[in-house]
Amino acid sequence: xxDRVGAAVIRLFAPAGAFALFxxxxxxxxxxxxxxxxxILRHLFQFGLRSTPLxxxxxxxxxxxxxxxxxxxxxxxxxxSMIPAGLAIALIRETGPLTAALLVAGRVGAGxxxxxxxxxxxxxxxxxxxxxxxxxxxxxxxxxxxxALAMPLLTILMDFAGMLGGxxxxxxxxxxxxxxxxxxxxxxxxxxxxxxxxxxxxxxxFLIAVVASYLGFNTTGGTEGVGDASxxxxxxxxxxxxxxxxxxxxxxxxxxxxxxx
Amino acid sequence: xxxxxxxxxxxxxxxxxxxxxxVTLDVSPGxxxxxxxxxGTGKSVTLRHIVGLVMxxxxxxxxxxxxxxxxxxWQLARVRKRMxxxxxxxxxxxxxxxxxxxxxxxxxxxxxxxxDIQARVMAKLDAVGLARDAHKMPSELSGGMRKRVGLARxxxxxxxxxxxxxxxxxxxxxxxxxxxxxxxxxxxxxxTLVVVTHNIPSARVIxxxxxxLHEGRVVARGSVAEMDASADPLVQAFMRSEAGG
Numbered sequence: 001x002x003d004r005v006g007a008a009v010i011r012l013f014a015p016a017g018a019f020a021l022f023x024x025x026x027x028x029x030x031x032x033x034x035x036x037x038x039x040i041l042r043h044l045f046q047f048g049l050r051s052t053p054l055x056x057x058x059x060x061x062x063x064x065x066x067x068x069x070x071x072x073x074x075x076x077x078x079x080x081s082m083i084p085a086g087l088a089i090a091l092i093r094e095t096g097p098l099t100a101a102l103l104v105a106g107r108v109g110a111g112x113x114x115x116x117x118x119x120x121x122x123x124x125x126x127x128x129x130x131x132x133x134x135x136x137x138x139x140x141x142x143x144x145x146x147x148a149l150a151m152p153l154l155t156i157l158m159d160f161a162g163m164l165g166g167x168x169x170x171x172x173x174x175x176x177x178x179x180x181x182x183x184x185x186x187x188x189x190x191x192x193x194x195x196x197x198x199x200x201x202x203x204x205x206f207l208i209a210v211v212a213s214y215l216g217f218n219t220t221g222g223t224e225g226v227g228d229a230s231x232x233x234x235x236x237x238x239x240x241x242x243x244x245x246x247x248x249x250x251x252x253x254x255x256x257x258x259x260x261x
Numbered sequence: 262x263x264x265x266x267x268x269x270x271x272x273x274x275x276x277x278x279x280x281x282x283x284v285t286l287d288v289s290p291g292x293x294x295x296x297x298x299x300x301g302t303g304k305s306v307t308l309r310h311i312v313g314l315v316m317x318x319x320x321x322x323x324x325x326x327x328x329x330x331x332x333x334x335w336q337l338a339r340v341r342k343r344m345x346x347x348x349x350x351x352x353x354x355x356x357x358x359x360x361x362x363x364x365x366x367x368x369x370x371x372x373x374x375x376x377d378i379q380a381r382v383m384a385k386l387d388a389v390g391l392a393r394d395a396h397k398m399p400s401e402l403s404g405g406m407r408k409r410v411g412l413a414r415x416x417x418x419x420x421x422x423x424x425x426x427x428x429x430x431x432x433x434x435x436x437x438x439x440x441x442x443x444x445x446x447x448x449x450x451x452x453t454l455v456v457v458t459h460n461i462p463s464a465r466v467i468x469x470x471x472x473x474l475h476e477g478r479v480v481a482r483g484s485v486a487e488m489d490a491s492a493d494p495l496v497q498a499f500m501r502s503e504a505g506g
Contacts, residue, residue, distance in 0.1 A: 123352035130312050130348075131366045131414075132341035134334065 022140075022217075023210045030141040039138065043146030047108045051154055058103055059096070059158040063165020066090060070166075071173060083170060084184035091162040092189060093197045093259070098245060100158040101204035104151060105237040109212040112143055113233030116216025117226035125217070140217065144209040151205030152198050159198075192259050196252040203248060204241045211237040263326045265290040265422055265453040266311055270320035273306060280306050282477040284320070288470075290421075293444070293454040295464040297499060298474035304457040305349060307474070308424050311455065312346050313337050324422070342370055345415030349426040351407040353399040359386065359410050360395035366417045385413040389443065405436040412443060422453045429460045441466045461502055473499055 070086045116139060119125050128135040167181045212233035219225045252259060266288040273281040280303045288294040298304050309315040310322050313329045322329040324340050332340065353362050363382045367373055373381065386392045389409035399407060408428065415423060425444065429437035441463050448454050448467070458464055464471055465485055472482040473496055481488060481496045488500050 118355075122355070123348050123350060124354055126309075126314050127346070127348060127352035127354070129314055130341060130344075130346040131369065132338040133369055134338070 018218075019211075019214055022214045025136065026140055026144045026210050026213070027206075029137050030145045032137075034137075036138060036142045039142040040146050040149075043143050044150055046111075047104070047143075047147050048150035048153060051104060051107055051150070052157060054103055054107060055100055055154045055158050056161045058099065059161025060165040060168075062095060062099060062158075063087070063091065063162035063167075064169040065165075066095065066162065067166035067169035067173075071170070080174065081184065084166065084176075084181050085186075085188045087166045088163060088185040088189050089193060091166070092159050092193050094249075096159040096162055097155050097197050097201045097204070098241070100155045101151065101201055101208070101241045102238055104147070104154060104205070105208050105241060106234050108147060108150075109208045109233040109237045110230045112147075112209060112212035113216045114226055114230040116140075116213055117219035117229035120217060120219040121222055121226060136217075140209075140213040143213055144206055147209035148202045148205040151201040151208075155198050155201045159194075190258070192256045196256055196259070200245075200248040200252065203244060207240045207244060208233075208237045211240060262290065264288055264323070265292075265325060266294075266455060267323040267326075268307070268310070268320065269323065271307070271310060271317050271322065272319035273303075273310070273315065273317050280477050281310075281317075284474070284477070284479055286472055286479060286482070288453060288455055290453055291448070291451050292469045293448045293456065293467050295468035295471040296455065296457045296474060297459060297461070297464060297471055299459060302474045303477045304459075304474055305426050308346075308426050308455065308457050311424055312341060312344055342366075342418060343420055344422045344424060345418065345420035347408070347411045347415045347423070347425045347428065349430060351399075351411030353407055353410055353414070355399045357399075358395065359391065359397050359399065359402070362399070362410055363395075363413045363417050366414065370418060381417065382413075385417055386410075388416070389413045390439065405432045408432060408440065409436075412440065416447070420452065422455070423447055425454065425456045427458055427460075428456060429458065429463050437463060461500060 066087050067083065070083050074080055074082055074086060125135045128138060163185060167178055170176045170181055215229040215233050219229045264287040268284055268286045271281050271284040284307060296304050296307060306315060310317055316330050327340055354365065360382050363385050364378050367378045367381055383392055386395055389412055391406060391409055428440045428444065444454055444456065444467050454467065456467055468485060470484055471488055472479050475495060481491055481493055488496055491497060
């Protein structure tokens with residue numbers, strides 16, 4: 001009986017343990033040579049530059065929508081002049097980072113899961129090892145570093161595109177000039193709003209790449225397994241982004257109390 | 262003389278099913294060894310043990326006297342650089358061109374200039390008859406061409422040991438013969454060959470020595486002549502299956 005319970009507990013927690021070890025290795029391994037700068041740059045281009053149309057378009061649309069909602073809310077209190085600042089704070093603190101991360105989880109996470117999964121089932125990962133290359137370092141570390149670096153940059157783009165969308169909506173609704181809009185936007189925004197909220201997305205980038213790499217690296221079952229790894233990469237990394245955001249926001253409030261006020 | 266490869270009491274099970282059962286084999290330096298057997302008898306798993314892609318449950322794998330299972334990762338990498346491995350399905354890197362696939366080990370492990378690397382790549386591709394296909398992607402190649410590119414990549418670092426998994430599987434007889442000839446040329450150049458196959462005509466061309474694996478155990482071992490003369494019905498059945506492939 002005890003043996004069966006023990007075996008069941010091990011079965012339940014073994015995957016979590018394996019993932020934790022994989023994530024810990026992904027956190028440490030990039031700091032050891034060879035540093036694979038070329039591969040990191042290649043992934044930065046793939047994850048970062050190629051995500052810019054998606055992030056910019058989405059940011060613009062979100063800015064427009066947020067602006068419309070903010071206007072509808074603040075109009076009731078006669079506080080239309082606060083629309084730019086309200087939108088900027090909402091966008092920079094939470095909406096921009098979280099939306100950018102979820103979009104990247106969909107685009108990049110699915111891609112990493114599928115690519116590494118396909119490499120696993122076609123023995124390309126084994127071929128790397130047989131060629132005396134540390135496949136984990138070459139495939140996983142480089143993607144993790146690139147994704148963690150790309151995420152804050154994409155978040156800044158998302159914030160900027162959102163502000164632009166907000167301005168466009170406001171310009172149509174009230175004819176506000178862009179100079180006045182951006183002056184009012186940054187009246188209440190400080191570095192304490194921008195820096196931690198943007199930098200926390202490096203953690204989101206890490207989670208996206210680690211989850212997708214783990215699932216891709218451990219793919220079994222041929223093409224069906226590849227599809228499964230891709231789908232699960234998006235689902236699992238999205239959940240982890242949202243859960244980790246709760247902790248990260250709590251930490252930001254602790255280290256930057258002025259953000260709460 | 263220290264064997265180039267020595268398998269000592271190798272035992273391996275997957276999901277409770279024993280795939281290798283107390284396999285002991287020696288391969289002399291510069292010789293060609295063919296591991297024969299029906300599909301699913303553990304031939305490829307044996308090959309993957311030699312390069313350290315699979316670690317044994319019991320027993321040891323020694324390459325030039327070094328215990329693969331006892332090596333640190335960087336030591337294992339050093340041993341792997343002395344080996345070339347042709348996978349059954351070639352396992353080409355599908356994001357790279359044919360030329361980049363062959364150049365990959367050279368770029369990783371040598372300090373050659375790009376000009377020298379390109380010269381070496383073209384020489385290796387020429388040896389497998391694909392010098393004009395260096396710019397193609399793996400997806401544009403036939404099965405036989407992929408296999409030949411895989412062989413060119415395995416030979417890129419001029420390894421002392423070449424491990425080849427089913428060189429003729431799925432190939433036409435002419436391409437199979439061309440690959441056999443390439444492997445014989447490698448043997449003549451002093452390379453130690455370990456070839457997994459169930460193609461007896463190929464094995465006859467390539468091998469100095471061979472062993473028959475059946476249900477994870479070595480049931481016969483010897484030269485081609487000794488295997489032909491074996492009274493074991495299983496060996497006889499196998500050695501007479503000339504159609505192979």
